Amino acid sequence: MIEITAKPYPLRLDPASSALIVIDMQRDFLEPGGFGAMLGNDVSLLRSAIVPCQRLLEVARKAGMLVIHTREGHRPDLSDAPPAKLARGKGPTRIGDLGPMGRILIRGEPGHDFIPELYPLPGEVVLDKPGKGSFCQTDLALILANRGIRSLLVAGVTTEVCVHTTVREANDRGFECVVVSDAVASYFPEFHRVALDMISAQGGIFGWVADSTAVCSALTRIAA
Numbered sequence: 001m002i003e004i005t006a007k008p009y010p011l012r013l014d015p016a017s018s019a020l021i022v023i024d025m026q027r028d029f030l031e032p033g034g035f036g037a038m039l040g041n042d043v044s045l046l047r048s049a050i051v052p053c054q055r056l057l058e059v060a061r062k063a064g065m066l067v068i069h070t071r072e073g074h075r076p077d078l079s080d081a082p083p084a085k086l087a088r089g090k091g092p093t094r095i096g097d098l099g100p101m102g103r104i105l106i107r108g109e110p111g112h113d114f115i116p117e118l119y120p121l122p123g124e125v126v127l128d129k130p131g132k133g134s135f136c137q138t139d140l141a142l143i144l145a146n147r148g149i150r151s152l153l154v155a156g157v158t159t160e161v162c163v164h165t166t167v168r169e170a171n172d173r174g175f176e177c178v179v180v181s182d183a184v185a186s187y188f189p190e191f192h193r194v195a196l197d198m199i200s201a202q203g204g205i206f207g208w209v210a211d212s213t214a215v216c217s218a219l220t221r222i223a224a
Helices: 050-062 083-087 140-146 159-172 189-204 212-223
Strands: 002-004 011-013 018-023 066-072 125-129 151-157 176-185 208-210
Touching: 002 212, 011 176, 018 050, 018 159, 050 066, 050 151, 050 176, 050 212, 066 159, 125 140, 151 159, 159 176, 159 189, 176 189, 176 212, 189 208
Parallel strands: 018 066, 018 151, 066 125, 151 176, 176 208
Antiparallel strands: 002 011
16 A cells, blocks of 8 residues: 555555546647647647656556556548537637647547557557546446456546546546646646646545655555
């Protein structure tokens, strides 16, 4: 067992029954020319999470933890994309349209892929999801059950959307969730701050919040 210094209080967990899930660190969201930038967002705000995610991956791998990488995207024929999602925003460029890195958020296109700094290792779980939450229309619950996972360390983007949705889904399924505050990021700093506050409010209504230094320090003692 390890103890992680966190809000609203320290959490003890077993790395053997814990997994690191890195959410949607994709080129379409984090690189210039991707979907996020095309929507007018400053992608450098998301890129601040890259180094903390790298540190988390290093110690989680050394500790032998299950590592899961998710990608949001759709089939080339868009049969898994709800019409309401495709229409949302009424912008000139939408999901499925051609962008600088191929068709936007389409599986197999360059923009849908992971950024090179956080590319999965062979054997690590890659989970393609059509929605915001990592449990929706995926086999994540089955993977976690088969591995006896009870606790999740959560990183990735964006804090208030795919990270928050995944944590809420996990909370309802009985998982302990630790959101790593500097390893998640948003295009909107205020949304990021409030989203983290919502996780740990009311005694940890959705889970715990800890920074990567606290999490890595705890995991390093196992990996040593």
